[in-house]
Amino acid sequence: MTFKRLEIGIFIRLILLFGLMYVAVYYLVHPSYVQVIFAAFLMVLLVVELAGYVTRSNNELAKFILAVKYRDFSQQFNEKHTNPSLKQLHHAFNQINNTFKQLSSEKEAQYQYLQTILELIDTGIISYDAEGQVEWVNESFKQTIELPFLKNIHSLRKRNEVLYEALMNLKPGNSTLVKLTIGKKTMQLLLSATLFMLHGRQLTLIAFKNVSHALDETETEAWQKLLRVMTHEIMNSVAPIASLADTLRRHVRLEKEKVTEPPMYNTDLLDDVDEGIGIIQHRSEGLLKFAQIYRNFSKITNPNLTTVYVAELFNSISALLKHQLEEKNVKLVTTVTPPDLVFQADSQLMEQVLINLLLNAAKAVRHRENPVVQLVGRIGENERVAIDVIDNGTGIPPELLDSIFIPFFTTHKDGSGIGLSLAKQIMHLHKGNIQVESVEGEGTVFRLQF
Numbered sequence: 001m002t003f004k005r006l007e008i009g010i011f012i013r014l015i016l017l018f019g020l021m022y023v024a025v026y027y028l029v030h031p032s033y034v035q036v037i038f039a040a041f042l043m044v045l046l047v048v049e050l051a052g053y054v055t056r057s058n059n060e061l062a063k064f065i066l067a068v069k070y071r072d073f074s075q076q077f078n079e080k081h082t083n084p085s086l087k088q089l090h091h092a093f094n095q096i097n098n099t100f101k102q103l104s105s106e107k108e109a110q111y112q113y114l115q116t117i118l119e120l121i122d123t124g125i126i127s128y129d130a131e132g133q134v135e136w137v138n139e140s141f142k143q144t145i146e147l148p149f150l151k152n153i154h155s156l157r158k159r160n161e162v163l164y165e166a167l168m169n170l171k172p173g174n175s176t177l178v179k180l181t182i183g184k185k186t187m188q189l190l191l192s193a194t195l196f197m198l199h200g201r202q203l204t205l206i207a208f209k210n211v212s213h214a215l216d217e218t219e220t221e222a223w224q225k226l227l228r229v230m231t232h233e234i235m236n237s238v239a240p241i242a243s244l245a246d247t248l249r250r251h252v253r254l255e256k257e258k259v260t261e262p263p264m265y266n267t268d269l270l271d272d273v274d275e276g277i278g279i280i281q282h283r284s285e286g287l288l289k290f291a292q293i294y295r296n297f298s299k300i301t302n303p304n305l306t307t308v309y310v311a312e313l314f315n316s317i318s319a320l321l322k323h324q325l326e327e328k329n330v331k332l333v334t335t336v337t338p339p340d341l342v343f344q345a346d347s348q349l350m351e352q353v354l355i356n357l358l359l360n361a362a363k364a365v366r367h368r369e370n371p372v373v374q375l376v377g378r379i380g381e382n383e384r385v386a387i388d389v390i391d392n393g394t395g396i397p398p399e400l401l402d403s404i405f406i407p408f409f410t411t412h413k414d415g416s417g418i419g420l421s422l423a424k425q426i427m428h429l430h431k432g433n434i435q436v437e438s439v440e441g442e443g444t445v446f447r448l449q450f
Helices: 002-029 033-069 084-120 137-145 153-159 161-169 212-257 267-298 310-328 345-366 419-429
Strands: 124-129 134-137 175-182 185-198 201-209 306-309 329-336 342-345 372-379 385-391 435-440 443-449
Touching: 002 033, 033 419, 084 345, 124 137, 124 329, 137 185, 137 201, 153 161, 161 175, 185 212, 212 385, 267 342, 306 310, 306 419, 306 443, 310 345, 310 372, 345 372, 345 385, 345 419, 345 443, 419 435
Parallel strands: 329 372
Antiparallel strands: 124 134, 124 201, 175 185, 185 201, 306 342, 372 385, 385 443, 435 443
């Protein structure tokens, strides 16, 4: 419609121009110089006006195209106080501007929405080009690897070579599991990579997720299933052996009491048989006790969650262990920040976990000159409640750190290997986790995060 009006305006001016030319020619043929001069003057005015009319339209169109080129959609064309012939053109330009502005606003809103989602998810994401220049990285990536700024992916080699090598060796479309130690934390990351094109440039997108908790849960469930089967088989197989050994031993002792002088057989042999049967009985009873311990261990299914004040929990545990720790000359220091710190937990199960950890810590510091065990309650990462059990003991050898949570694994002669496994299971039931940091010769920290 706008361009139709423009065409009509030009057409009318051309008709007028041709009409004036006809009049001028007519008066040249029928000499009347005044009329000829007047017609020529009108023709000049009409040509100038026609040129201005076309130029104004072209200038307005050029301004509009320039605004579109530089994405300046804030410009508004005057529809009221302008040449009537340009009103429709200005109206069309403003409509197009508003459409572009709306599309740009929607695109920006979608971008901000996607940006917010990518910043809030707990999956680390980074993209970089063929030269390694980082195009984008989200907050989860930076927090997980404790790296506030990364300009080039190759700079990662100096900060964490294990992660860098894993990223460089990861093929697009594949996934891999890598174990990382960041500071004092150990985690397992599931990495995946993909390639995509953006404005003619090839970019690599890496996504990773900390799957340590999920793997721990899977591992715990696998151990529980395995040990459930083992316990069943042990009790079925060992119970008759223990019963038979007890019966045989009683028979042997009855025979020994009936011995006459001189004995009709070798008494040393009978003693050896008695001792051997005693060993069989002792080991059988030990296996039965092992199975019974696991049965008790596996009965915990649903914690009774209540609001627990950390300070009250610490006071209760301190009172329970006071005499045991004093006998071992171990100093217990408790700290709670803030003093009214609370969390949702089963208080009895938490007492059991912390007592196990504190007794382990007391064993670890027994050869220290000034044995100290600390119990610290605080707000940890991501505003989560954390409880630390810290000792200045001998520490745990690095090669044993991966084994200490395995059921029945122990380095103590009188240990059952249940304590840490039980602590891990209880923490999983609380939707939390237990971590360990240890330096040989300096001490160990067990951290409970809820």
